Amino acid sequence: MIYLNAEIVSGLGEDTFWTWFHREFPNSVFQEPTTLRDEDVLLRYSTLGFLPVIGKQVALCWELYPGMKERFGTTIWDEKIAKVRETARYSTYRTVASTLTQGDYQEFGSVEIIPIGVDTDLFRPLPDRAALRSKYGLPQDKRIGLWVGTGHPMKGYGLLLEYARSHPDVHWITICKTKTEAVAMPGATSFIKAPQATTCELINAADFFLSTSLLHPFFMAEWEALSCNARMEIIGEPVKEFVPSAEPRDDVFRLGWDRRQVKSVWERFFSERGIRW
Amino acid sequence: MRVSIVSLIYQSAVLADWVHDSVLKFTPLIARGDAEFFFVANDPAPGLLAHLDRRGYPHTTNHNRAYSDDELFALGYGTPEYMSRVYRGYNEGIRHARGDYVVLVNSDNYFSPDWLENLLKYSDRTKTISSTLVERSHPKFGVFPGAVNGEFGGTVAEFDEAAFLSFVAATKKTGLRAGGAYMPTLFHRDIAIEAGLYPTGNVAGSDFAHIRRYGDEAFFDALELLGVEHLTALDSIVYHLKEGEREDAPLLRTLEGDSREPNGIDSQFTQATPYPIAPAIGPVYDPLYPNPRHALLVAGLLGKPLPRSATTPMQLLREMAVQALRRTHLLGVARRVRQALGSMRAS
Numbered sequence A: 001m002i003y004l005n006a007e008i009v010s011g012l013g014e015d016t017f018w019t020w021f022h023r024e025f026p027n028s029v030f031q032e033p034t035t036l037r038d039e040d041v042l043l044r045y046s047t048l049g050f051l052p053v054i055g056k057q058v059a060l061c062w063e064l065y066p067g068m069k070e071r072f073g074t075t076i077w078d079e080k081i082a083k084v085r086e087t088a089r090y091s092t093y094r095t096v097a098s099t100l101t102q103g104d105y106q107e108f109g110s111v112e113i114i115p116i117g118v119d120t121d122l123f124r125p126l127p128d129r130a131a132l133r134s135k136y137g138l139p140q141d142k143r144i145g146l147w148v149g150t151g152h153p154m155k156g157y158g159l160l161l162e163y164a165r166s167h168p169d170v171h172w173i174t175i176c177k178t179k180t181e182a183v184a185m186p187g188a189t190s191f192i193k194a195p196q197a198t199t200c201e202l203i204n205a206a207d208f209f210l211s212t213s214l215l216h217p218f219f220m221a222e223w224e225a226l227s228c229n230a231r232m233e234i235i236g237e238p239v240k241e242f243v244p245s246a247e248p249r250d251d252v253f254r255l256g257w258d259r260r261q262v263k264s265v266w267e268r269f270f271s272e273r274g275i276r277w
Numbered sequence B: 001m002r003v004s005i006v007s008l009i010y011q012s013a014v015l016a017d018w019v020h021d022s023v024l025k026f027t028p029l030i031a032r033g034d035a036e037f038f039f040v041a042n043d044p045a046p047g048l049l050a051h052l053d054r055r056g057y058p059h060t061t062n063h064n065r066a067y068s069d070d071e072l073f074a075l076g077y078g079t080p081e082y083m084s085r086v087y088r089g090y091n092e093g094i095r096h097a098r099g100d101y102v103v104l105v106n107s108d109n110y111f112s113p114d115w116l117e118n119l120l121k122y123s124d125r126t127k128t129i130s131s132t133l134v135e136r137s138h139p140k141f142g143v144f145p146g147a148v149n150g151e152f153g154g155t156v157a158e159f160d161e162a163a164f165l166s167f168v169a170a171t172k173k174t175g176l177r178a179g180g181a182y183m184p185t186l187f188h189r190d191i192a193i194e195a196g197l198y199p200t201g202n203v204a205g206s207d208f209a210h211i212r213r214y215g216d217e218a219f220f221d222a223l224e225l226l227g228v229e230h231l232t233a234l235d236s237i238v239y240h241l242k243e244g245e246r247e248d249a250p251l252l253r254t255l256e257g258d259s260r261e262p263n264g265i266d267s268q269f270t271q272a273t274p275y276p277i278a279p280a281i282g283p284v285y286d287p288l289y290p291n292p293r294h295a296l297l298v299a300g301l302l303g304k305p306l307p308r309s310a311t312t313p314m315q316l317l318r319e320m321a322v323q324a325l326r327r328t329h330l331l332g333v334a335r336r337v338r339q340a341l342g343s344m345r346a347s
Helices: A017-024 A065-072 A078-090 A129-135 A157-166 A196-205 A220-227 A248-254 A259-272 B013-026 B048-055 B069-074 B081-096 B161-171 B189-194 B215-225 B283-288 B292-301 B313-327 B330-346
Strands: A002-005 A028-030 A041-045 A057-060 A093-096 A111-113 A143-148 A170-176 A189-192 A208-211 A232-234 B003-009 B035-042 B059-062 B101-105 B127-135 B176-178 B185-188 B202-204 B211-213 B229-240
Touching (some): A057 A078, A129 A196, A189 A196, A208 A220, A220 A248, B003 B013, B048 B059, B059 B081, B069 B081, B081 B189, B127 B161, B161 B229, B189 B215, B211 B215
Parallel strands (some): A143 A208, B003 B035, B003 B101
Antiparallel strands (some): B101 B185, B202 B211
């Protein structure tokens, strides 16, 4: 049995790693186990803290709090960081999604890099940009930039505003997860809680994706844009895990971030460790 | 320095290379400067020091004073004589260590990914943490009661690393169990010193041939009286060839005028397994692991001849009961209360 312990399985009804994994591995269940057999495994989201059960446990250390702490020099995330480190320390295995965060947990043992995986079937290049612009009431005759994020400082909303001031010719699409996290950019076409299919169409309607994140690894929204073969304009943290090529979608496959390859990695991971999947 | 990893070495260049390479391969903490590894060349055979120097292996040399059996018995120690030199070698390693924690390993151990991190993660001053030992079924000694059976070779040349690492991947899991092997074991250096380090020999009974307590048992007893619990990490896995330096020893030599096996090793024991070994008794005794008395008890109950050092099954049962009590720390608490009352009366 594969036990899945998520912080949030799917906050907005979107297809997340968790919903995808549960679908692909029918032997998985959303449950905190009280015991684990040798052929069982627990995939534990690291912010939940360690579950004191004997058995094979995998800490999913995907949160970027250590990087945020370093970037902003604050203690506000220390409690979360302590939880994440506790899970990383006691789990049998640790996984991160990026080489850039591997070093955060190496003191606790080996750290595997397993991408979270992006849905390359859903997020793909679409053919008719004009039709998409028309569908969403976007101008046909202007350059369109797309930004995904929140008002959180690590997302770099301030950088978006600065960039927009120096590029007045650009029309902006902003996509935010929730109303409370939403930004209110004057003149922009704003979307809140856009379904994933809509996000894909909006990425394809735009001329470029503006990355303002202040952290090194790419966020999922950026991976989705890369998967749509969007041109990336990176003005936040300049040192990223890789420099997108002229064909970013190829980069996604080359780096093994498509779900098919991610599934193979998990299958191999389980098989090598005697886990029944 | 956080951890010192220490291996005794006597004579085998092959095992020196084997354990050194294995430790370095699976201990990234060394490259990061959080751990050190060194040998204690304990009464080294001719040629061994030159080999260690040539390879640049960190080491310290320990030349032990030779004690006769009578001299050892006068100090309270029993057979075999060579164990006295082994324990003095361990103590020299602990003294020489720069780490807050010390792990003593055998030169015929082979390590696996995260073996040290997974000892450290459970460690503090109140615990000694042992690795889960994987051992082949030795034709003479079987499998140590605290160990897991795995057939990955009995010599360096035979060792099947790929198969062992696959076994580790499929076997290891987060968790602890009580007791375990005495080596590799991680303990806090200060506590080991506070416990008086290893007794420099097996603790003698009524005569030199009668052992009341093996030296490592006595050391762990002393730790326990300081409130230090002995546990085994289920996710730190180490292989044990169980041949020590006897068969993989190109530098092997015979001590002049010594009727025993080379380097003073008595044929009844090996330096790696200084007591007789029988198959595991079963999970019901897990909390009492490891206890070589189990092996003796089983042998006694099965009507097999007991080693000379062994007492009767009833005595063994009584000792096991006492050990169980010790594990609850009741004896330690009682002793401290008695001591406190004694000092109050004295004052």
